[in-house]
Amino acid sequence: MNSSISNSRPFSHLTRAENLDRLGTESFDLLVIGGGITGAAIARDAALRGIPTALVEKTDWAAGTSSRSARLIHGGLRYLEYYQFGLVFEALSERAVLRRIASRLVRPLPFMYPLYRGQEPGFIKLTAGMWLYDFLAQFRNVSRHRMMLARETARREPIVAREGLRGAARYYDAVVDDARLTLATTQSAHLAGAVVANHARVVGLLSHGGQVIGAVVRDEITGREIEIHARVIVNACGPWVDALRSMDVGAKHASPLLRPTKGVHLFVRRERLTSQHAIAFDSPRDDRHLYVIPWGDFAIIGTTDTDYAQSPDTPNVTPEDVDYLLEAAQHAFPSAHLTEADVISAYAGLRALIGSDAASTYSISREHHIEQSESGLFTIAGGKLTTHRLMAKEMVDTVAKKLGGAGKCVTGKRHIETAERVAGIPMPARSASVAHLVEAYGADAVRPLAYAEERPELGQPIAPGLPYIRAEAHYAVEHEMALSLADVLIRRTHVIYETFDAGLPQARDVAALIAEKLGWDAAEQERQVVEYERQVSLTRSFRKS
Numbered sequence: 001m002n003s004s005i006s007n008s009r010p011f012s013h014l015t016r017a018e019n020l021d022r023l024g025t026e027s028f029d030l031l032v033i034g035g036g037i038t039g040a041a042i043a044r045d046a047a048l049r050g051i052p053t054a055l056v057e058k059t060d061w062a063a064g065t066s067s068r069s070a071r072l073i074h075g076g077l078r079y080l081e082y083y084q085f086g087l088v089f090e091a092l093s094e095r096a097v098l099r100r101i102a103s104r105l106v107r108p109l110p111f112m113y114p115l116y117r118g119q120e121p122g123f124i125k126l127t128a129g130m131w132l133y134d135f136l137a138q139f140r141n142v143s144r145h146r147m148m149l150a151r152e153t154a155r156r157e158p159i160v161a162r163e164g165l166r167g168a169a170r171y172y173d174a175v176v177d178d179a180r181l182t183l184a185t186t187q188s189a190h191l192a193g194a195v196v197a198n199h200a201r202v203v204g205l206l207s208h209g210g211q212v213i214g215a216v217v218r219d220e221i222t223g224r225e226i227e228i229h230a231r232v233i234v235n236a237c238g239p240w241v242d243a244l245r246s247m248d249v250g251a252k253h254a255s256p257l258l259r260p261t262k263g264v265h266l267f268v269r270r271e272r273l274t275s276q277h278a279i280a281f282d283s284p285r286d287d288r289h290l291y292v293i294p295w296g297d298f299a300i301i302g303t304t305d306t307d308y309a310q311s312p313d314t315p316n317v318t319p320e321d322v323d324y325l326l327e328a329a330q331h332a333f334p335s336a337h338l339t340e341a342d343v344i345s346a347y348a349g350l351r352a353l354i355g356s357d358a359a360s361t362y363s364i365s366r367e368h369h370i371e372q373s374e375s376g377l378f379t380i381a382g383g384k385l386t387t388h389r390l391m392a393k394e395m396v397d398t399v400a401k402k403l404g405g406a407g408k409c410v411t412g413k414r415h416i417e418t419a420e421r422v423a424g425i426p427m428p429a430r431s432a433s434v435a436h437l438v439e440a441y442g443a444d445a446v447r448p449l450a451y452a453e454e455r456p457e458l459g460q461p462i463a464p465g466l467p468y469i470r471a472e473a474h475y476a477v478e479h480e481m482a483l484s485l486a487d488v489l490i491r492r493t494h495v496i497y498e499t500f501d502a503g504l505p506q507a508r509d510v511a512a513l514i515a516e517k518l519g520w521d522a523a524e525q526e527r528q529v530v531e532y533e534r535q536v537s538l539t540r541s542f543r544k545s
């Protein structure tokens with residue numbers, strides 16, 4: 001087992017600078033545009049097959065939808081209602097694969113599905129559905145489902161509404177830190193040989209004889225433009241795929257591929273919504289299934305599903321989104337008396353769903369789609385976090401054919417080289433911070449701890465009450481390619497979501513820490529704080545006052 005990613009191949013701001021130079025001088029078989037989970041997984045798969053691969057991301061790894069999901073690695077129980085057994089089987093098989101290859105990040109979580117009188121599905125149908133869910137998982141889950149009656153349900157989860165309660169199904173799915181899974185997948189792609197750069201935006205495509213042959217990338221830090229040449233180009237831009245397609249000579253008149261929908265999640269303190277399980281519940285307004293998901297000291301409530309036609313850069317959270325979720329949570333957990341004052345933060349993500357005339361956004365297929373334009377540009381869109389590895393395999397199989405052959409896909413067998421093991425590493429007495437460091441970095445937790453040992457002020461929390469320590473700002477720059485204040489406070493740590501003030505009072509302190517590594521002057525530090533404030537406003541835009 002690789003105990004340290006950074007030992008074997010650095011993944012820092014300096015690595016990125018070297019990579020940008022390489023992007024302009026080497027030529028690649030494959031250029032992947034978009035550093036969400038889809039692009040990262042394609043780059044990893046291709047690099048592991050020996051394909052010379054480049055990956056560029058306009059903002060930061062996982063800055064799009066891949067850091068704004070419900071964080072579930074799941075079969076999708078609700079798809080059984082639509083008889084989409086193939087989709088559920090595929091997702092359950094992937095859940096098993098991801099638990100194997102990313103075992104520190106993808107963790108099993110017990111779920112509860114309470115049932116009420118007069119509700120669909122009824123007790124018998126739900127029991128049958130649960131057996132089917134276990135069967136489609138080939139009975140290889142943490143344990144089989146269990147049905148329980150009302151009294152046991154209420155005893156195990158006192159927060160669920162009692163009126164009309166008939167019982168519940170208890171079963172397992174899994175959760176993951178989506179931003180960290182994407183980062184780990186990108187690091188793994190890099191270890192396998194892919195040349196990767198974040199804050200590198202594609203601003204144009206290069207073509208010759210009607211065929212796309214490369215892209216112009218702008219380094220968002222310096223403004224320098226670089227031409228990248230590649231034999232095959234894949235557009236994995238999630239909600240931005242249509243914007244990228246509009247740069248393609250071969251798809252100039254093509255109609256948009258996507259019908260994006262917005263999904264909002266709320267963060268509340270766990271003590272306001274205590275539960276041992278993730279709990280499924282229905283919205284009384286439209287019967288959509290929602291979840292409350294325990295996440296450390298927090299509970300995440302989600303999600304909405306509404307058409308979205310504005311810029312993918314700034315999906316915001318409206319008071320209506322929050323009202324919808326709070327109304328449903330209040331209905332399902334009446335004793336919690338949740339109000340808007342309990343909502344610490346909220347985030348909105350965009351589903352890159354394939355265009356459809358369906359009246360309800362909820363019923364649009366979540367399956368993915370691959371197309372090739374007349375000029376040869378591949379676009380991949382749709383799908384799920386859970387099935388990203390399979391999507392990547394299918395995409396790289398197609399690329400390999402176009403390239404005239406390549407090795408076999410090995411991603412199902414190769415562990416994502418997150419620093420796994422902590423056994424044998426001397427750790428100070430356990431505290432919330434140490435527990436968090438081990439969970440986030442595995443064996444690499446010793447690095448931020450070593451920084452803190454050298455300079456004890458780096459061992460102080462970034463923000464009061466949160467487990468993140470100031471040393472993580474240095475670690476993020478030196479080992480995780482963080483280049484902005486937002487990279488550190490949103491995706492390397494999740495400070496933005498976990499305090500009411502989003503860590504704004506500490507933003508200047510964190511900017512100064514990053515400045516030590518990146519050489520920012522005072523003006524740049526101030527610019528970073530202003531940009532972070534802008535991002536924060538999107539996660540608090542629901543506040544009426």
Ligand SMILES: Cc1cc2nc3c(=O)[nH]c(=O)nc-3n(C[C@H](O)[C@H](O)[C@H](O)COP(=O)(O)OP(=O)(O)OC[C@H]3O[C@@H](n4cnc5c(N)ncnc54)[C@H](O)[C@@H]3O)c2cc1C
Nearest residue numbers: 034036037038058064065066070072202238263349385386
């Ligand atoms: C609300 C919500 C909840 C969800 N919950 C779950 C769940 O619980 N489980 C699950 O399995 N799935 C879930 N999903 C689906 C899952 O999150 C997505 O399928 C997945 O994250 C999509 O990843 P992606 O890489 O395709 O897109 P993205 O993550 O959006 O990545 C696209 C990237 O392309 C970059 N980009 C765009 N334009 C350019 C350019 N010009 N140059 C360079 N880069 C560019 C963007 O910055 C972005 O980072 C959820 C989705 C939503 C919206």
